[in-house]
Amino acid sequence: MPGPTADADRRPGSPLGLHRVLEPAGVLPQAAWRLDPSPRIWPDEVLVRVERLNLDAASFRQLREASSGDPAAMKASVLEIVASRGKMHNPVTGSGGMLTGVVEEAGPDSPLGLKPGDAIATLVSLSLTPLVITDGLASWDGASEQVPCEGHAILFGASIAAPLPADLPAALALAVLDVCGAPALTHRVVEAADRPVVAILGAAGKSGSLSAAAARKAGARRIIGVVPRQAEAAALRAARAAGGQARLADEVVIADARDPVAVAAAVRRAGGPADVTVVCVDVPGCEGGAILCTAQGGTVIFFSMATSFTAAALGAEGAAADVTMLIGNGYVPGHAQLALDLIRTEPGVRGLFDARIDVPASGS
Amino acid sequence: MPGPTADADRRPGSPLGLHRVLEPAGVLPQAAWRLDPSPRIWPDEVLVRVERLNLDAASFRQLREASSGDPAAMKASVLEIVASRGKMHNPVTGSGGMLTGVVEEAGPDSPLGLKPGDAIATLVSLSLTPLVITDGLASWDGASEQVPCEGHAILFGASIAAPLPADLPAALALAVLDVCGAPALTHRVVEAADRPVVAILGAAGKSGSLSAAAARKAGARRIIGVVPRQAEAAALRAARAAGGQARLADEVVIADARDPVAVAAAVRRAGGPADVTVVCVDVPGCEGGAILCTAQGGTVIFFSMATSFTAAALGAEGAAADVTMLIGNGYVPGHAQLALDLIRTEPGVRGLFDARIDVPASGS
Numbered sequence: 001m002p003g004p005t006a007d008a009d010r011r012p013g014s015p016l017g018l019h020r021v022l023e024p025a026g027v028l029p030q031a032a033w034r035l036d037p038s039p040r041i042w043p044d045e046v047l048v049r050v051e052r053l054n055l056d057a058a059s060f061r062q063l064r065e066a067s068s069g070d071p072a073a074m075k076a077s078v079l080e081i082v083a084s085r086g087k088m089h090n091p092v093t094g095s096g097g098m099l100t101g102v103v104e105e106a107g108p109d110s111p112l113g114l115k116p117g118d119a120i121a122t123l124v125s126l127s128l129t130p131l132v133i134t135d136g137l138a139s140w141d142g143a144s145e146q147v148p149c150e151g152h153a154i155l156f157g158a159s160i161a162a163p164l165p166a167d168l169p170a171a172l173a174l175a176v177l178d179v180c181g182a183p184a185l186t187h188r189v190v191e192a193a194d195r196p197v198v199a200i201l202g203a204a205g206k207s208g209s210l211s212a213a214a215a216r217k218a219g220a221r222r223i224i225g226v227v228p229r230q231a232e233a234a235a236l237r238a239a240r241a242a243g244g245q246a247r248l249a250d251e252v253v254i255a256d257a258r259d260p261v262a263v264a265a266a267v268r269r270a271g272g273p274a275d276v277t278v279v280c281v282d283v284p285g286c287e288g289g290a291i292l293c294t295a296q297g298g299t300v301i302f303f304s305m306a307t308s309f310t311a312a313a314l315g316a317e318g319a320a321a322d323v324t325m326l327i328g329n330g331y332v333p334g335h336a337q338l339a340l341d342l343i344r345t346e347p348g349v350r351g352l353f354d355a356r357i358d359v360p361a362s363g364s
Numbered sequence: 365m366p367g368p369t370a371d372a373d374r375r376p377g378s379p380l381g382l383h384r385v386l387e388p389a390g391v392l393p394q395a396a397w398r399l400d401p402s403p404r405i406w407p408d409e410v411l412v413r414v415e416r417l418n419l420d421a422a423s424f425r426q427l428r429e430a431s432s433g434d435p436a437a438m439k440a441s442v443l444e445i446v447a448s449r450g451k452m453h454n455p456v457t458g459s460g461g462m463l464t465g466v467v468e469e470a471g472p473d474s475p476l477g478l479k480p481g482d483a484i485a486t487l488v489s490l491s492l493t494p495l496v497i498t499d500g501l502a503s504w505d506g507a508s509e510q511v512p513c514e515g516h517a518i519l520f521g522a523s524i525a526a527p528l529p530a531d532l533p534a535a536l537a538l539a540v541l542d543v544c545g546a547p548a549l550t551h552r553v554v555e556a557a558d559r560p561v562v563a564i565l566g567a568a569g570k571s572g573s574l575s576a577a578a579a580r581k582a583g584a585r586r587i588i589g590v591v592p593r594q595a596e597a598a599a600l601r602a603a604r605a606a607g608g609q610a611r612l613a614d615e616v617v618i619a620d621a622r623d624p625v626a627v628a629a630a631v632r633r634a635g636g637p638a639d640v641t642v643v644c645v646d647v648p649g650c651e652g653g654a655i656l657c658t659a660q661g662g663t664v665i666f667f668s669m670a671t672s673f674t675a676a677a678l679g680a681e682g683a684a685a686d687v688t689m690l691i692g693n694g695y696v697p698g699h700a701q702l703a704l705d706l707i708r709t710e711p712g713v714r715g716l717f718d719a720r721i722d723v724p725a726s727g728s
Contacts, residue, residue, distance in 0.1 A: 016656075016682070016683055017682075018625065026622075026623050026624075026625065026626075027622070027623075027624065027649065027652060028624050028652035028656075028679055028682065028683070029682065030652070030675060030678050030679045030682045031649060031651070031652055031675055031679065093674065094672060094673075094674030094675065094678075095674050095678065096678065123681075124681055124682045124684075125678040125681055125682055127674070127678050127682075128678065128679075128682040158682075158683060158684050159682070159684075160684050181681065258390075258391070259390050259391075260390075260391065260392050261382065261390065262390075285391065285395060287395070288391060288392040288394070288395055292380075292392075302673070302691070305673075305674055305677070305678075307673045308458060308673065309458075309666070309669075309671045309672065309673045309676075309691060310457065310458030310459050310491070310669055311394060311395055311458065312673075312691045312693075313669070313691050313692055313693060313694060314394050314458075314459065314460065314489040314491050314492065314669075314694065315392055315394045315395065315492075316691075316693045316694070316695060317487075317488055317489055317545065317693060317694030317695040318380070318381075318392065318393065318394045318488045318489055318491075318492040318522075318523070319380055319392070319522060319695075320488075320522050320523075320524050320695050321693070321695060322693070322695060322696060322697055323693065324690065324693070325690065325691035325693055326688065326689065326690060326691070327666070327673060327676045327677050327680075327689035327690070327691060328677055329677060329680045329681060329685070329686070329687065329688070329689055330677060330678065330680070330681030331680060331681040331683075331684050331685060331686060332686060333686055
């Protein structure tokens with residue numbers, strides 16, 4: 001029975017939050033249709049007072065398109081999803097986002113090391129985080145994926161959270177931490193390769209620009225940024241890498257990521273094919289271009305939540321493309337620190353983020 | 365304008381088959397909604413007289429469930445899909461299968477080395493293969509994923525096809541070649557690891573048993589087979605590896621692959637967690653179990669066409685699981701030969717296949 005405080009007599013919660021799954025029984029919270037978001041915490045849980053949601057780019061785009069950009073309709077959609085599922089888990093895209101807030105109560109057995117009053121960002125997806133919204137999203141204008149929000153959320157024993165850094169604006173930190181898995185995995189893959197040529201689809205976006213900086217740091221020989229429009233190309237060309245001289249991307253090309261022939265040709269002209277291709281675009285249909293612009297024996301990392309598993313698997317097979325295709329796992333040890341370090345030290349990335357904060361997501 | 369013969373004056377076709385895409389324009393044939401399946405071939409294409417389709421396991425299961433197993437309804441569904449899309453591309457699962465047939469005509473510029481009369485199996489997915497069915501599937505009873513069929517199909521310049529081996533029954537060769545990407549990629553991943561513990565979900569099925577044999581050949585230290593039912597456990601326990609003494613799987617455990625806690629516990633009891641986990645189950649919802657039964661730093665290979673990209677990406681993140689997750693690319697150089705060699709030399713795998721040929725797919 002839900003109540004307002006932790007109950008030390010309760011049986012221990014599952015660190016993965018299985019005890020919060022209402023239906024179907026026995027699945028992980030991410031796979032569940034509905035969670036129990038009641039505020040009475042289990043002994044190893046943490047209760048968070050929510051301040052801001054950050055919808056992931058694929059989900060935000062889908063909501064905006066489904067409501068033709070009408071803010072009232074978008075607000076109603078988000079409220080309906082959270083009310084019916086107990087979490088902000090977009091049923092069309094399958095994705096969520098993350099949130100910032102302040103710790104209200106930490107259960108006695110929580111391993112997260114948080115205490116009441118701590119300002120944090122969650123590093124697990126909203127698609128598995130129990131959530132209740134209490135203000136009807138009255139302060140959200142529907143124009144940004146950052147959603148001011150009152151309510152509460154629950155962290156499980158295994159839920160990762162990061163303290164909000166004191167030296168960065170909260171909205172910036174939230175935007176960086178939302179995509180911090182991408183630069184971390186890119187760094188790992190590029191470092192394991194031998195000075196690879198790296199192509200980044202959506203390189204002027206948030207996960208894209210951080211991944212470009214991470215690829216540089218990890219020893220990429222050449223970084224090819226692919227963007228959809230002239231404005232983004234100009235912004236990316238103007239972005240400098242740390243140290244002052246080098247560009248964030250060595251080459252910047254314009255191509256629609258959904259057009260496989262155009263992407264492959266553009267990357268080839270810019271010094272490709274790529275040994276490592278990183279997909280940071282939030283629209284469906286980018287699997288073919290990513291596969292075709294990658295060299296035989298190369299690797300594609302899919303970070304876009306709009307990626308289709310079958311389109312990637314069968315598309316590569318159909319093109320006789322011997323490429324390793326990675327599902328972009330949002331968790332890599334040290335991911336938050338790496339991303340925050342990059343935003344602090346890479347003026348080009350910082351500039352691209354600053355231009356995007358509080359404006360609608362695009363290409364990220 | 366389609367006609368019955370290759371026209372050497374025609375502009376060359378795209379080796380990827382882009383010239384056959386009707387809508388939407390510019391995407392790869394796999395991503396297309398509709399292809400042009402007309403029998404008049406481009407100079408680098410091959411026209412095949414179809415004899416048998418092999419629906420992939422996820423598609424067959426979905427069709428069977430959607431029609432409550434009614435053969436007439438299943439037949440109508442397949443005919444409707446092929447008529448409207450110009451290919452057997454299940455719109456729900458996104459997957460296809462492959463086919464066997466006889467080469468009717470090889471264009472003068474085809475690089476595939478085929479000639480009229482050659483009996484072949486396609487190694488590219490039906491989800492990108494132009495196809496026309498002319499017999500109304502009159503000979504299919506709807507009870508097997510192997511579908512006797514009259515009609516024609518088109519191979520592009522880059523479409524891989526394999527001659528049907530003379531020493532194996534056609535139905536067996538088709539079943540083996542349908543899943544030959546799985547053992548090939550499993551072999552590569554296991555060989556690159558250091559004598560890993562390997563868990564195979566759906567180990568008594570077609571791709572699962574071949575992957576078990578490939579893992580053994582590549583140096584796996586221990587192979588844990590996970591199956592859903594007692595009957596499959598018994599069959600897998602009875603399956604011997606090449607050489608006579610060893611079992612195909614060192615340990616066989618029963619668990620519902622959709623129950624993450626049960627899978628993780630079963631694999632742990634059998635000597636896990638796994639360093640490499642191979643997902644060969646054709647039902648949705650197996651991402652969580654695969655992630656939880658894998659050790660930190662380990663690898664999961666998803667071969668199931670029922671895999672959800674977001675459930676894998678966000679599920680691993682939510683569990684703070686640092687696992688590398690691979691999209692099972694159906695193309696690995698040498699995949700057909702490796703799989704055929706395994707079926708010839710591994711009596712345990714052969715036995716499991718023989719028991720499944722011409723019976724409904726399950727767990728594979």
